Amino acid sequence: MAITNVAVYAHLSPSDIESLGRELDEIRGDIEERRGTRDARYIRRTIALQRTLDAASRLTIALSRGxxxxxxxTAGLATAxxxxxxEIGHNVGHGQWDWMNDPEIRSSTWEWDMAGLSSQWRYSHNFRHHFYTNxxxxxxxxxxxxxxxxxDQPWRPRFLLQPLQNLFLAATFEWGIALHDLYSEQDRAETPAARTAxxxxxxxxxxxxxxKDYVLLPVLSGRRWRRTLTANVTANLARNLWAYLVIFCGHFPDxxxxxxxxxxxxxxxxxxxxxxxxxxxNFDAGxxxxxxxxxLCYQIEHHLFPDLPSNRYAEIAVRVRALCDKYDIPYTTGSLPRQYFQTWRLINELALPDRDPASVVPESEPPAPGTADQRIFSGIVSSSCNTRTASAVADSSSSPELARTTSRTRITRRS
Structure with missing residues (x-):
């Protein structure tokens, strides 16, 4: 169930929320004040490493025989x-390095190595997703x-195919993102001419x-064009699968x-x-x-501060997690396999029609997959057989005692 009154769901008073906001502003201000040579050196070294790895991998593919x-x-190319x-295109596109005033490393000029157009992605992702998150x-x-x-999304018969659609989206993720961003741009276009443009x-x-990937580079390989072509196809597929895994684990686990x-x-x-x-x-990562x-294993920190340098997220995470403990807010994290298992389970479960919300689920059965609030609501319904109670929580019109009950339920799910 989607949440309407966030404050009541989080059992925080308006003064609590404002205090939390001030402490998060202090974190932002501290990082902005301290960013400098260390951060600039990090992104420039990362770009140099990526380009070196890309070139070395292509030479290995072209010159090796076995x-x-x-x-x-191919593994090196996929990694590059x-x-x-x-680490480069996504974060540069967020403006994390615009403060450097480097004409190359700027959100407005960087074009990344994938099918989608950076300018279209910046509107769809930076604004539509990050401002209106979830x-x-x-x-x-x-x-x-x-x-x-x-x-909250009404079930349709076409969702029966979504386990297969999920696999297809994973394999073609760059193309899915490209079309997704295009449709977002077309939605805000005011004229047919703008949409066509x-x-x-x-x-x-x-x-x-x-x-570049499927014509120029294979042609430059001469008689070994098949070797280069299959390497490029495989590297792009591996990159798509990895990007899909990271993004889905940051947005759809319980x-x-x-x-x-x-x-x-x-x-x-x-x-x-x-x-x-x-x-x-988040997901746990070294x-x-x-x-x-x-x-983006620090997805919580990224959503709080999308334009702060990504190399600072690890130290920010320590402070954000301490705030979660202080204000009794869930800090959702777990191992990468665990986070993806929850995501995969959710996608497959919601491919089917919804079960009767008034049905009682025996306590011996494991909870149905879904987000934390869905589990809370299903537990309330199971114990009382009263769907109006769950609706009251979703509408945030429930009593303080019920809010505290949901709070205690959430605490047990921290990792």
């Missing part, structure tokens, strides 16, 4: 593409328009991208909440902070895995 050389080169998309009907990233990820802009980018449009009424900056914390999910994920 299968091992092809495998090593992942770094470019996740708000039904306003954040197009809730299932990306093809996957049902909450019971956006379509043509994407087509030009697709021609350049596919021409605990990543959804919100109604009414939740935005009179929303302050502090309220927005709280909604980001409740609507995002330095290497964090780097390969674009530091």
């Amino acid at each position: 299968r091992l050389g092809w495998l090593l080169g 593409k992942s770094i470019e998309n996740m 708000v039904l009907g306003m954040d197009d990233d809730i299932g990306f328009g093809v996957i049902r990820v909450t019971t 956006e379509t043509r802009a994407l087509i030009r980018k697709v021609v350049r991208q596919t021409g 605990g990543a909440e959804k919100f109604t449009p009414e939740a935005l009424e009179h929303e302050t900056k502090a309220d927005w902070y709280l909604r980001q914390m409740l609507g995002s999910a 330095p290497a895995l964090a780097f390969l994920s674009g530091n």
Whole structure:
């Protein structure tokens, strides 16, 4: 169930939320004050590493003769593409490095190595997704328009195919994102001519991208064109699967909440902070895995501060988690396999028609997959057989005692 009154759901008073907002502003101010040479050196070294790895991998593919050389080169190329998309393209596109005033490393000029157009992505992602995070009907990233990820989305017979659609989206993720961003741009276009211009802009980018990967580079390989072509196809597939895994694990595991449009009424900056914390999910990662994920293993911190340098998220996370403990707010995290298992389970469960919400589920059975609030509500319904109680919680008109009950239920799910 989507949340309407975020404050009541989080059992926080208005003064609590404003205090939380001030402490998060202090974190932002501290990082902004201290960012400098260390951060600039980090992104420049990352770009140099990615380009070196890309070039070395392509040379390995082209010059080696055996299968091992092809495998090593292709793995290196897939890694280079992942770094470019996740740690560089995504984060540069958020404006995390605009403060450097580097003409190359700027959100307005960086074009990444994938099918989608950066300018279209910046509107769809930076504004539509990050401002309206998980708000039904306003954040197009809730299932990306093809996957049902909450019971608030009405079931349709076509969702029976979503387990297969999920696999297809994973394999073609860059293309799904490209179309997703195009549709978002077309929605805000005021004239047919503007919509046509956006379509043509994407087509030009697709021609350049596919021409490079699947025509130019294979042709330059001469008689070994098949070796280069299959390496590029495989590397792009691996990059798509990895990007899909990271993004889905940050948005759809249990605990990543959804919100109604009414939740935005009179929303302050502090309220927005709280909604980001409740609507995002992390996964546990060491330095290497964090780097390969674009530091999006810290999805909560990224949604709080999308324009702060990604190399700072690890230290920010320590402070954000302490605030979650202080204000008794869930900090949703877990291992990468665990977070994806929850996501996969949710996608497969919601492919089927919804069960009767008034049916009683025996306590011996494991809870149905879904976000934390759905489990809370199903537990309330199971114990009382009264669907009006669950509706009251969703509408945030329940009693303080019931709010405290839901709070205690959530606490047990922290990892």
